[in-house]
Amino acid sequence: MKDSISKPIQRVDGPAKISGEAKYINDMHFENQLFAKTLRSDRVKARIISIRRPELPDGFFIVDKDDVPGINRMRTVVSDHPIFAEDTVEYIGQPILLVVGPERETIYNILTHIVVDYEDIEPLLTLEEAEANSTVFTDYHYDKGNPAKAFAAAVKIIEDEYRTGYQEHVYLEPQGMTGDFRDGTMFVYGSMQCPFYAEGALTEALNLDANHIRVIQTVTGGAFGGKEEFPSLTACQVAVASLKTKQPVTLIYDRDEDIISSTKRHPSIVRYKAALNKNDDIIALDIDVLLDAGAYNGLSPVVLQRAIFSATGVYNFPHLNVRGRNFMTNKVPSGAYRGFGAPQTIFGTEMLLHNIAIKLGVDPLDYKMRHMLKRGDATCTGGQIRDVVKLPEIIQKVTEMSNYREKFQAGEKYKGIGISLFLHGCGFTGNGEQMIKGKIILKKNGETVILKVSSTEMGQGAETVLRKIVAYSLDIPLEQVKYESVDTGLIPDSGPTVASRTTMIVGGLLQQASLELKDRWDETENIEVSKSYKHPDFLEWNNDTFRGDAYPVYSWGANVAEVAIDPVTYEIDVKKIWAVYDVGLLIDETTLRGQMQGGIAQGIGWATIEVMETDNGRLLQKNLTDYKVPTSMDAPLVECEFISQPYEFGPFGAKCAGELPFVGAPPAVAAAVSNALRIPITSIPLTPENLMEMDRYEN
Amino acid sequence: MKIDFILNNQSQTIDVHPARRLLDLLREDFGLTSVKEGCGEGECGACVVLMDGKAVNSCLVPAGNIIGKSIVTLESFKKTERYKMIESCFLEAGSVQCGFCTPGIVIATESLLTENPNPTDEEIKEGLSGNLCRCTGYNMIFKGIHLAAERGNGLW
Numbered sequence: 001m002k003d004s005i006s007k008p009i010q011r012v013d014g015p016a017k018i019s020g021e022a023k024y025i026n027d028m029h030f031e032n033q034l035f036a037k038t039l040r041s042d043r044v045k046a047r048i049i050s051i052r053r054p055e056l057p058d059g060f061f062i063v064d065k066d067d068v069p070g071i072n073r074m075r076t077v078v079s080d081h082p083i084f085a086e087d088t089v090e091y092i093g094q095p096i097l098l099v100v101g102p103e104r105e106t107i108y109n110i111l112t113h114i115v116v117d118y119e120d121i122e123p124l125l126t127l128e129e130a131e132a133n134s135t136v137f138t139d140y141h142y143d144k145g146n147p148a149k150a151f152a153a154a155v156k157i158i159e160d161e162y163r164t165g166y167q168e169h170v171y172l173e174p175q176g177m178t179g180d181f182r183d184g185t186m187f188v189y190g191s192m193q194c195p196f197y198a199e200g201a202l203t204e205a206l207n208l209d210a211n212h213i214r215v216i217q218t219v220t221g222g223a224f225g226g227k228e229e230f231p232s233l234t235a236c237q238v239a240v241a242s243l244k245t246k247q248p249v250t251l252i253y254d255r256d257e258d259i260i261s262s263t264k265r266h267p268s269i270v271r272y273k274a275a276l277n278k279n280d281d282i283i284a285l286d287i288d289v290l291l292d293a294g295a296y297n298g299l300s301p302v303v304l305q306r307a308i309f310s311a312t313g314v315y316n317f318p319h320l321n322v323r324g325r326n327f328m329t330n331k332v333p334s335g336a337y338r339g340f341g342a343p344q345t346i347f348g349t350e351m352l353l354h355n356i357a358i359k360l361g362v363d364p365l366d367y368k369m370r371h372m373l374k375r376g377d378a379t380c381t382g383g384q385i386r387d388v389v390k391l392p393e394i395i396q397k398v399t400e401m402s403n404y405r406e407k408f409q410a411g412e413k414y415k416g417i418g419i420s421l422f423l424h425g426c427g428f429t430g431n432g433e434q435m436i437k438g439k440i441i442l443k444k445n446g447e448t449v450i451l452k453v454s455s456t457e458m459g460q461g462a463e464t465v466l467r468k469i470v471a472y473s474l475d476i477p478l479e480q481v482k483y484e485s486v487d488t489g490l491i492p493d494s495g496p497t498v499a500s501r502t503t504m505i506v507g508g509l510l511q512q513a514s515l516e517l518k519d520r521w522d523e524t525e526n527i528e529v530s531k532s533y534k535h536p537d538f539l540e541w542n543n544d545t546f547r548g549d550a551y552p553v554y555s556w557g558a559n560v561a562e563v564a565i566d567p568v569t570y571e572i573d574v575k576k577i578w579a580v581y582d583v584g585l586l587i588d589e590t591t592l593r594g595q596m597q598g599g600i601a602q603g604i605g606w607a608t609i610e611v612m613e614t615d616n617g618r619l620l621q622k623n624l625t626d627y628k629v630p631t632s633m634d635a636p637l638v639e640c641e642f643i644s645q646p647y648e649f650g651p652f653g654a655k656c657a658g659e660l661p662f663v664g665a666p667p668a669v670a671a672a673v674s675n676a677l678r679i680p681i682t683s684i685p686l687t688p689e690n691l692m693e694m695d696r697y698e699n
Numbered sequence: 700m701k702i703d704f705i706l707n708n709q710s711q712t713i714d715v716h717p718a719r720r721l722l723d724l725l726r727e728d729f730g731l732t733s734v735k736e737g738c739g740e741g742e743c744g745a746c747v748v749l750m751d752g753k754a755v756n757s758c759l760v761p762a763g764n765i766i767g768k769s770i771v772t773l774e775s776f777k778k779t780e781r782y783k784m785i786e787s788c789f790l791e792a793g794s795v796q797c798g799f800c801t802p803g804i805v806i807a808t809e810s811l812l813t814e815n816p817n818p819t820d821e822e823i824k825e826g827l828s829g830n831l832c833r834c835t836g837y838n839m840i841f842k843g844i845h846l847a848a849e850r851g852n853g854l855w
Contacts, residue, residue, distance in 0.1 A: 017798025018801055021733070171797070220797065593839070597837075598834045624831070632823075635837035
């Protein structure tokens with residue numbers, strides 16, 4: 001019998017990365033290559049009166065809005081971000097033009113000699129200000145049951161507000177892109193998650209047919225959502241520059257520029273009103289979600305959708321009234337980041353239940369367990385939980401591993417333990433998969449099988465996992481399965497590499513194609529099998545009313561965090577995280593453990609040390625000295641186990657995994673800090689200053 | 700100014716501005732692209748190389764400071780037995796994801812194990828504290844280094 005597919009194999013991209021031979025975009029050389037640097041707005045909001053340009057030396061160019069042959073907007077969900085600024089700038093860091101040339105020193109020199117005359121306009125700076133001025137981009141609402149009646153019948157009503165801050169992705173490889181227009185075709189190379197997003201944006205910006213555009217993903221040094229929609233902007237900019245100069249143009253960000261101008265996790269405010277019955281159970285919740293979208297809406301509406309559909313966490317509240325709004329502020333646009341809106345609302349809901357339980361004098365874990373979803377329950381949008389929910393087993397396991405119950409009772413001040421329960425909806429929200437209709441191709445060529453997908457390897461292990469699914473299904477060695485270059489000229493659009501959908505959706509299509517190919521293996525030397533996504537019949541979704549199954553299936557988890565807080569400095573030391581997950585069947589155990597541990601570390605960073613603030617629209621942290629991410633000294637030990645409920649429609653039963661660990665860690669750490677200091681936690685990041693103040697105030 | 704130094708075991712004489720960053724010198728003038736730029740201010744460790752056997756951030760070293768020194772990058776270190784041990788242990792432990800921090804971490808590992816062939820958990824954490832990784836959460840890198848130390852009997 002062959003090994004289980006869960007048994008780890010060596011990463012296919014490992015050797016080239018360890019030896020330093022892997023070529024990232026900044027390691028590539030192009031004949032007659034030019035370099036570009038962006039001139040950016042240094043005003044929060046202003047009208048551009050004039051741009052005074054110096055005399056340019058031979059071979060140097062300025063590229064701006066007038067050079068865009070098509071529409072000067074970056075295409076995404078809401079195509080509102082100008083590729084180059086027009087009459088106004090709406091945030092500090094907004095791109096106005098590129099200076100392009102063969103030599104960087106001269107480019108920098110030209111940039112210092114360009115003078116932009118502005119007329120300042122009164123900006124909107126904070127979420128509160130935006131709410132007061134009703135600068136709403138998107139306003140969504142859904143309800144369940146009869147919340148008005150439930151609130152009228154409530155024995156107690158508890159109101160609370162939760163806040164989360166910005167987060168910068170800090171993929172180690174900064175943004176980078178090269179455009180090269182040659183022989184009537186625009187070639188764009190770069191670090192990205194979604195080559196077909198870039199292709200779509202390029203067709204509109206260049207007014208060029210997709211047949212004349214090829215987007216090629218280069219080795220991508222981390223992404224986490226930060227290379228989802230943002231690279232469409234730089235792709236359009238370098239393409240326009242290459243059209244103008246008729247030479248390849250490369251744009252590589254340095255870290256400061258990357259932090260100032262690229263998308264971030266949405267800061268949020270989530271307001272709750274909970275109706276409790278005589279047993280203190282929550283019978284109804286009113287949830288109001290506010291996200292700071294920044295100056296342009298872009299991808300934010302879909303982030304908001306996941307935020308509000310995740311807002312009830314792993315719980316079954318009979319009556320709901322949920323509203324979500326994206327607000328415009330004059331700051332760098334927020335965008336996709338691992339978890340995609342869910343971490344904000346899950347943090348709020350987990351802490352709400354924790355804080356209510358403490359207030360009522362009951363055990364927080366017991367209180368949470370009284371409200372948990374189980375098979376057959378309706379989801380918050382009236383869909384159905386179809387599979388067994390293994391949370392009871394997961395909780396049992398994680399509390400045993402961590403000795404949670406005993407440690408929680410011990411209650412030594414400055415030492416704390418906390419637990420979080422969480423889920424993640426797998427794949428696109430709502431009817432996203434039906435709209436994208438991902439397509440894959442398997443091509444048999446003699447003994448070799450070529451796998452053609454648009455799923456990008458960005459460190460998460462997609463190439464290894466997808467090749468493994470095909471090799472295992474066909475029962476052939478992994479070496480016989482090749483991965484076609486991610487080049488939109490050579491591959492079909494299997495959808496973007498986002499939403500933890502790659503293994504489950506694209507892997508599922510590859511498994512189906514592999515099984516068909518296996519049956520037909522001996523027909524001829526060359527066989528091509530293609531598959532397109534079909535939405536399972538049992539799933540229903542109405543995108544106008546937000547009724548039905550927002551997700552086909554869910555992955556689940558529980559985390560326990562143990563912390564020690566320095567009684568003098570109030571710095572948090574996250575000692576250990578115990579984690580148990582149900583991600584369906586494991587396709588590759590080592591790859592999954594890597595995803596879980598990495599997601600936990602990022603989640604802890606967001607909850608603790610990753611402070612990013614603005615002052616009058618200007619980011620106060622703009623490099624890695626000011627903006628701290630976890631180092632090896634901060635990384636807690638992680639003990640992780642899996643309890644699997646396989647999904648019938650996932651390959652071998654696999655569900656989603658990449659975002660789930662991010663969602664779970666922050667509320668576990670916050671609950672542990674609450675336990676250590678005996679204070680309610682309602683906002684993150686948990687800075688030492690705030691903790692010290694709260695400890696003195698509350699105790 | 701004229702500078703003599705040893706790069707990957709070969710003597711070099713170059714004419715360079717003394718303030719030019721070693722990082723740019725290596726990447727642009729010598730095409731040694733295993734050396735990565737992640738932040739340009741000595742915080743991330745992606746550009747770490749060995750200077751006289753010690754790990755340094757090449758973005759913080761001006762060319763004027765390498766006179767008479769020996770600089771080693773992965774391009775030559777990868778030919779050694781020590782490298783092969785680190786490579787196989789990193790592959791087994793799952794120490795690599797996006798790979799952008801990896802060359803710097805391989806060099807930091809070499810520097811750590813040279814100084815201390817049998818590091819404790821805490822010493823490994825300290826040895827890696829100048830190298831940021833955003834993908835792994837570090838646990839699997841620690842494991843890779845532990846494996847290399849265990850199996851590299853006599854190599855360091």
